[in-house]
Amino acid sequence: MNKVAGASPTAHGSLEQTPLAHLLVYMAEKRLSGTIVFTPQDLALGDEAMIQFVDGEACFVGGRGRSLEACFRMPDTTTFAFYDGQNLCNDGDSTRIPVGEPLATIWSVVRARGLDRVVEATLGRLGPRVLKLHDQSRPDRFGLTLNELAVADALRVKPRSLAELLASGLAPDHSVKLVVYTLLITRHIDHGSAPPVGVARSSERPRAEGTSGSGSQVAIARVKLASKRADSGHMPSSGKTPIALTPALAARKGEILERAAQIDRQDYFSMLGVERAAATPEIEASYYALVKVWHPDRLPPELAGLRDAVSKVFARITEAFQTLSDPVRRKRYLDVLKGGGGTPEEADKMQRIIDAATDFQRGEILWRNRDPNAEKFIVRAYRADPQQSDYAALYVSLELSKRAPDTPVDDLLKLCDQAIEGNERCERAYFCRAQIKKRLGRVDSSISDFRAAFELNPKNLDAGREVRLYEMRRSKQPERRSTPAPHRSSPPGALTKSNPPRLSSKPPKTSSSSRPAIKEKEGGVFSGIGKLFKR
Numbered sequence: 001m002n003k004v005a006g007a008s009p010t011a012h013g014s015l016e017q018t019p020l021a022h023l024l025v026y027m028a029e030k031r032l033s034g035t036i037v038f039t040p041q042d043l044a045l046g047d048e049a050m051i052q053f054v055d056g057e058a059c060f061v062g063g064r065g066r067s068l069e070a071c072f073r074m075p076d077t078t079t080f081a082f083y084d085g086q087n088l089c090n091d092g093d094s095t096r097i098p099v100g101e102p103l104a105t106i107w108s109v110v111r112a113r114g115l116d117r118v119v120e121a122t123l124g125r126l127g128p129r130v131l132k133l134h135d136q137s138r139p140d141r142f143g144l145t146l147n148e149l150a151v152a153d154a155l156r157v158k159p160r161s162l163a164e165l166l167a168s169g170l171a172p173d174h175s176v177k178l179v180v181y182t183l184l185i186t187r188h189i190d191h192g193s194a195p196p197v198g199v200a201r202s203s204e205r206p207r208a209e210g211t212s213g214s215g216s217q218v219a220i221a222r223v224k225l226a227s228k229r230a231d232s233g234h235m236p237s238s239g240k241t242p243i244a245l246t247p248a249l250a251a252r253k254g255e256i257l258e259r260a261a262q263i264d265r266q267d268y269f270s271m272l273g274v275e276r277a278a279a280t281p282e283i284e285a286s287y288y289a290l291v292k293v294w295h296p297d298r299l300p301p302e303l304a305g306l307r308d309a310v311s312k313v314f315a316r317i318t319e320a321f322q323t324l325s326d327p328v329r330r331k332r333y334l335d336v337l338k339g340g341g342g343t344p345e346e347a348d349k350m351q352r353i354i355d356a357a358t359d360f361q362r363g364e365i366l367w368r369n370r371d372p373n374a375e376k377f378i379v380r381a382y383r384a385d386p387q388q389s390d391y392a393a394l395y396v397s398l399e400l401s402k403r404a405p406d407t408p409v410d411d412l413l414k415l416c417d418q419a420i421e422g423n424e425r426c427e428r429a430y431f432c433r434a435q436i437k438k439r440l441g442r443v444d445s446s447i448s449d450f451r452a453a454f455e456l457n458p459k460n461l462d463a464g465r466e467v468r469l470y471e472m473r474r475s476k477q478p479e480r481r482s483t484p485a486p487h488r489s490s491p492p493g494a495l496t497k498s499n500p501p502r503l504s505s506k507p508p509k510t511s512s513s514s515r516p517a518i519k520e521k522e523g524g525v526f527s528g529i530g531k532l533f534k535r
Helices: 020-030 068-072 102-113 117-124 146-157 162-168 173-185 221-226 247-265 268-272 280-294 301-324 327-338 344-368 374-384 389-402 410-422 427-439 443-456 461-482 517-534
Strands: 011-014 034-039 049-054 057-063 079-084 094-096
Touching: 020 057, 020 102, 020 173, 049 068, 057 068, 057 102, 068 102, 102 173, 117 173, 117 344, 146 162, 146 173, 162 173, 173 344, 247 301, 247 344, 268 280, 268 301, 280 301, 301 327, 344 374, 344 389, 374 389, 389 410, 389 427, 410 427, 427 443, 427 461, 443 461
Parallel strands: none
Antiparallel strands: 011 079, 034 049, 034 079, 049 057, 057 094
């Protein structure tokens, strides 16, 4: 670490918590300049690897292996630190990256890492959702092969679901999934909330706040508004007595708050107040009328605290107008509407799915390492997508660990039941429910869940151990019952199953007419042998 001696990183983390592809997406979106230093957990693997970024693009790589491909193969346990504005590779010991295109670099990482758990979980939550390629998307900049590019082109021609893409046979299934995942995390599949990453020209990209470097900072309202929510309606506290609103202004305030709260659930036609069959002149007339009402500059000074809410409404109706006034974009938007999407709320829901999958991966790794920071990621993933069985089960594990032995756990048991009902193959939910039942003293029922968890995942050693211990205890019980008790354990003369009545050695007296001749003869033979042994 001699290169970074005395320098303080502006951010740090690990590839377990922030996958490399997500890290590169963030660098490209914020157009950050500086150096990321990667440190393997086992220093025997080599020295630190370094990647220098200029305006979000990877330009130089230094240290371990001096190749970008070597960085792609770094284990998840690798930690990283970002040094903003510092060039740590410019010492003659670094290698220039031939292709600095950020999208190509992101795709190379995703392809090298393959279908990991985060990719599968994210795509699994898409379900039948129709995917639409963003109008500004540039799939050619990812460095895709012809088959991979055909997947993106298919989405450009017609929005369709992941299942339809897999059934199309355009590329192998794993390639289709990786392409769709890459387009998702870079927003080249339209989320409706922000433009795609990495396609704007350098002079048009929004710069991150606090980033060093020259050049004008262009504010894109649409990007900033995507992360904001409508103001609660309270005026900012300035220490002065609030101004009393006239009835007209009070009514206007209510209208702004109501419209800002509802607009994300509306499609573009509803935002503009027109029918789906409306002609372009009608759409234009409606838009210009709305501009006079909703432009932020027309907001009265008394309602200045609602500027964010008004700006949100104005940004939405402007986006609706730009889409519906363009024949090509309007046709594609109608296709999205047929698939059940088309509202900003749906776009936000898709983004939450991606974020929840990432939070779940981070929380799961930290939980396994007994890191207290796991809680915030586990809770965030569960709240963002509570219907996901794995998220709910991990949340139950967290809550169970925090409760005292005598604390009721019925609510957690119910969550496990719901998780299993949602996914009958959720091993974690069976294991959690088994732990709760064992805690409640319902041993036989808990073993059934432990066994189910072990069958679903033979690597669950804890579940397997519980089953083996139970079977060992159970196998000993029948042996004790089958062993006859000694005669002294029962009172003399008592008739029990283990102490049956002793039969007399003398044969019962019977009449000669009732005994078969063969029996008498055999009896004589055996009695003779008995006398012989007595002698």
